[in-house]
Amino acid sequence: MRTPSTPGNSDNPGNAGNPGNPKLAADIALPSGLTAALHPGQMRRGRGADAIDDVTPAFVLTVRSDEDVVRVVDEARRAELAIVPAGGATKLGIGNIARALDLRVSLGGMASIIEHSPQDMVVTAQAGVSLARLNLALGKHGQRICIDQAADDRSTIGGIVACNATESFAYGYGTPRDLVLGMSVVDGKARLLNPGGKVVKNVSGYDLVRMFTGSYGTLGIITSVTLRTHPIPLAERALAIDCNDIVELETLRAALFASHLPLACLDFELARESGGWRAIVKIEGTAGEVDYQHECIEQIAPTRCHVFERAVPVRVAGRSNVVLRVSSKPSAVVATARAIADTIGDATEMPALAGRLGDGIMRVRIQEEDPRRALNFVRRMSEAAKQAEASVVIERAPSEIKRIIDVWGERPAGFALMRRLKDAFDPQGILSPGRFVGAL
Numbered sequence: 157m158r159t160p161s162t163p164g165n166s167d168n169p170g171n172a173g174n175p176g177n178p179k180l181a182a183d184i185a186l187p188s189g190l191t192a193a194l195h196p197g198q199m200r201r202g203r204g205a206d207a208i209d210d211v212t213p214a215f216v217l218t219v220r221s222d223e224d225v226v227r228v229v230d231e232a233r234r235a236e237l238a239i240v241p242a243g244g245a246t247k248l249g250i251g252n253i254a255r256a257l258d259l260r261v262s263l264g265g266m267a268s269i270i271e272h273s274p275q276d277m278v279v280t281a282q283a284g285v286s287l288a289r290l291n292l293a294l295g296k297h298g299q300r301i302c303i304d305q306a307a308d309d310r311s312t313i314g315g316i317v318a319c320n321a322t323e324s325f326a327y328g329y330g331t332p333r334d335l336v337l338g339m340s341v342v343d344g345k346a347r348l349l350n351p352g353g354k355v356v357k358n359v360s361g362y363d364l365v366r367m368f369t370g371s372y373g374t375l376g377i378i379t380s381v382t383l384r385t386h387p388i389p390l391a392e393r394a395l396a397i398d399c400n401d402i403v404e405l406e407t408l409r410a411a412l413f414a415s416h417l418p419l420a421c422l423d424f425e426l427a428r429e430s431g432g433w434r435a436i437v438k439i440e441g442t443a444g445e446v447d448y449q450h451e452c453i454e455q456i457a458p459t460r461c462h463v464f465e466r467a468v469p470v471r472v473a474g475r476s477n478v479v480l481r482v483s484s485k486p487s488a489v490v491a492t493a494r495a496i497a498d499t500i501g502d503a504t505e506m507p508a509l510a511g512r513l514g515d516g517i518m519r520v521r522i523q524e525e526d527p528r529r530a531l532n533f534v535r536r537m538s539e540a541a542k543q544a545e546a547s548v549v550i551e552r553a554p555s556e557i558k559r560i561i562d563v564w565g566e567r568p569a570g571f572a573l574m575r576r577l578k579d580a581f582d583p584q585g586i587l588s589p590g591r592f593v594g595a596l
Contacts, residue, residue: 184214184258187231194224198265206260208240209253210555213260220265222340222348222379228261229377230346232586240588241377243284243312246305247319249552251372252563255590261377263314269293270380278337280382283314299385302329314378320370324421324438327514333369335384341368341376344582352382367577374592375581389440392420393450394464397457399433402497406490408435409513411456417449424490424518425510426497433493435513436464476508476521478530478553480537484546489516492544496520499540519551527556538565564593 202213219225232239238256243263266282274297281290287308291300303322305311317332338352351364399405421438439449454461484492511518524530538548550563571594578596
């Protein structure tokens with residue numbers, strides 16, 4: 157594969173190198189095999205709005221079938237062209253700057269619900285179906301996908317699975333990796349693979365399914381997914397529990413864990429209006445089950461529990477151009493949040509901090525236009541997390557920062573295995589080159 161220019165390593169964002177595509181769009185021609193196989197309406201030159209981390213793709217291709225994806229990957233492999241797949245583009249900010257970006261491949265043309273078996277509680281959908289549309293269709297049968305996304309009208313099933321992305325529902329229902337039963341995926345060798353199955357008890361290819369889930373498009377392009385569904389609850393309620401300090405939040409977390417209540421969600425936030433801590437719980441089930449769980453929670457926190465005005469538990473919202481995902485052990489999540497909050501200190505504009513008490517995932521968001529100040533903030537947060545034995549992934553940041561540091565942080569202990577998997581499924585490195593852990 158051709159070698160693009162390399163990122164700079166200066167601490168000065170203004171002097172960083174340019175990791176963008178070294179060839180301009182006008183310099184690259186599509187392989188004849190693609191122009192013959194795809195309809196003219198499926199191909200166009202890249203524009204500024206198509207850029208990923210300020211790198212504009214030479215072409216944008218919209219695929220409509222598995223066969224289209226196989227042909228695109230095969231021709232790109234032969235011509236040594238780099239591909240970044242995209243669905244609703246809600247997660248494209250996650251990852252390092254690509255070493256090269258020739259083709260942005262849109263799965264938006266693959267938006268059909270292939271099969272739904274209500275009795276088996278399983279659904280298969282093409283990768284370009286949005287979460288909102290899929291849940292609307294499933295709702296007619298009293299079912300849903302227990303994954304929540306802020307932009308569910310734009311977040312596609314393929315992108316959600318590729319990023320293993322969910323929010324509050326992770327506590328009660330797990331991550332997409334726990335809900336995916338099977339998939340179709342085209343790897344970097346242009347092979348159409350079908351790991352997994354279409355029923356809950358079929359575990360064939362389970363490890364392969366888990367491997368592609370959360371690989372961020374670096375091992376293959378997911379074209380369809382089979383997911384487990386859940387019934388829509390008859391009743392639901394969100395409760396907010398205000399805590400006087402971080403110690404109370406930890407006491408509450410431990411008490412809720414010890415209660416063994418089947419909570420759907422268990423979140424926390426640093427309340428911006430008061431500067432205090434708040435736990436947010438979502439309970440679901442029959443009306444009687446919801447009432448019972450509510451009573452149990454009020455016994456744990458009798459004076460501070462009230463029905464929350466939001467139907468869905470907390471998500472860190474608001475305008476921000478820097479987003480950090482901090483991961484700790486569930487038992488250490490509150491201590492990690494305290495370390496992060498202490499590092500924030502008395503900032504003039506308080507960053508947003510919220511997360512999940514169940515699995516130790518939290519996010520910190522700020523809006524900072526000055527790249528130097530933003531970089532300083534990122535480094536301070538990363539050091540605080542490291543001291544708390546947590547890890548940090550930069551989910552969103554200006555390209556000036558991405559040119560300096562690896563957004564995934566330190567390479568994990570299993571990086572050598574990740575490298576072997578990349579070599580096995582994408583030996584030429586044409587799929588999202590450089591965007592994943594360790595610049596894979």
